[in-house]
Amino acid sequence: MQIHKITPYVKMVQYFKEQCPPVSIQLNLTNYCACKCIMCKKHEWKLGSIEPDIVINLLDQFKKLNVESIVLSGGDPFAYHNILHIIEEISKRDFKLGILTAGNIQFDYWTAILPKLTWLRFSIDAYDQEQWSHIRGSSRYDVMRQNLETVSKLGHNDKVRLNFCKIKNVNEDQEEKVRNLANELGFGFAAHDVRTFEEFMHKQDHHSFLEQKCIVPYVHCLIESDGSVFPCCTVMNENDHLENVNFEYVLGNIKDFNNDFGKLWFSEKANEMKNMLYNNRVAECSTCPERYYSSNIEYSKAVDKGLFL
C-alpha cells in the first residue's frame, strides 16, 4: 500500500489514535550500500544489519498486528546478505512489499523476486555516467544500467519507477534525461527534492504549507538497522551524519523490548511521541516529503467532509 492511500484508515486514526497498529513499516535491513552519495551520509554509519532471525520474528509479529505493507530500504536492501530469503518470507506472509535501491549492486534473481513485489524504485539521480558517478560516489554505473535493462525485459514494468532526487545546482539538467530513460524502459518516473543538511541547506525550498495534524506516526514507522524505531524518515533525519540523526524522536529500540515490537509500539514513550507529532510540527517537518504530507491532506479532507464522527 502507498501510505497516502489513507482514506480507509481515517476512521481508525480518528477513533483510536495512538492505539492504532501500524499499517506500513519501513525496514532498513542494513545501513550498508555500494555508494558514497553526496547527499546522504549513511555510507559512513556503522550500525550494521538486523539479524535475519530477528527480521523473520518481526514479520510474524507484524502479521498478528495486521500490518499491510513492508518497505525495504537502508542502506541498500541488495547489500543485505539474506535478501532473497527475506523477500520470500515477506511474500509468504502476503504483505505488500516495496523496495528502494540505488540499483548498483549485481543481482541475478530479478525473475524470482519481481512477481513478489508491489513496487520497486530505483534511485537514479543522473543519466550521464560522470554525473551519476559524482552524485552516487560509485564506479558501478554499468551494473546499475544492466539491472535496469534486465528488469525492463521481465514484464513487471508497471511496478517499477525511477526516483530522481533533485539537488539544486548539481543535477537539474539530468531530470529530463532520467525521465526519458524511464520512458524508454517502460518505467514510471518521480522527482523529489533533496532533504536538507549542511551543504544543501541553502539550496532547498521548504514547504510553506503543511497540514496542522500529522497522522503518519500513528500508522507508519521505520525500523533502522540498529533496532531503533522512528516515526518517519524525515524527523529521523535519515540521510545525515549519524551524530545528527534525531534520536530524541525515537519511539524506542526493539532490543530494549526483547524484540517485542508491539510492546515498543504501544509503550508510553512511543505513544507520547506519536501524540506529540500528531499535534506539533518540528523543524524537520518543513521537508516532509509528498508521500507523507499527502496522507495528511487526505486526512484533513476526510475530516472536513465529515466522513466520520
Ligand SMILES: C[S@@+](CC[C@H](N)C(=O)[O-])C[C@H]1O[C@@H](n2cnc3c(N)ncnc32)[C@H](O)[C@@H]1O
Ligand atoms: C536512503 S536511500 C536508501 C535506499 C537506497 N540506498 C537508495 O539509494 O535508493 C532512500 C532514498 O533516499 C534518497 N535520498 C538520499 N539522500 C537524500 C536526501 N538528502 N534528501 C532526500 N532524499 C535523499 C535516495 O535517493 C533514495 O531514493
Ligand code: SF4
Ligand atoms: S542514498 Fe542510498 S545508496 Fe546513497 S549513501 Fe544513502 S543509503 Fe547509500
Ligand code: SF4
Ligand atoms: S509532518 Fe513531520 S512527523 Fe509528519 S510525516 Fe511529515 S516529517 Fe514526519
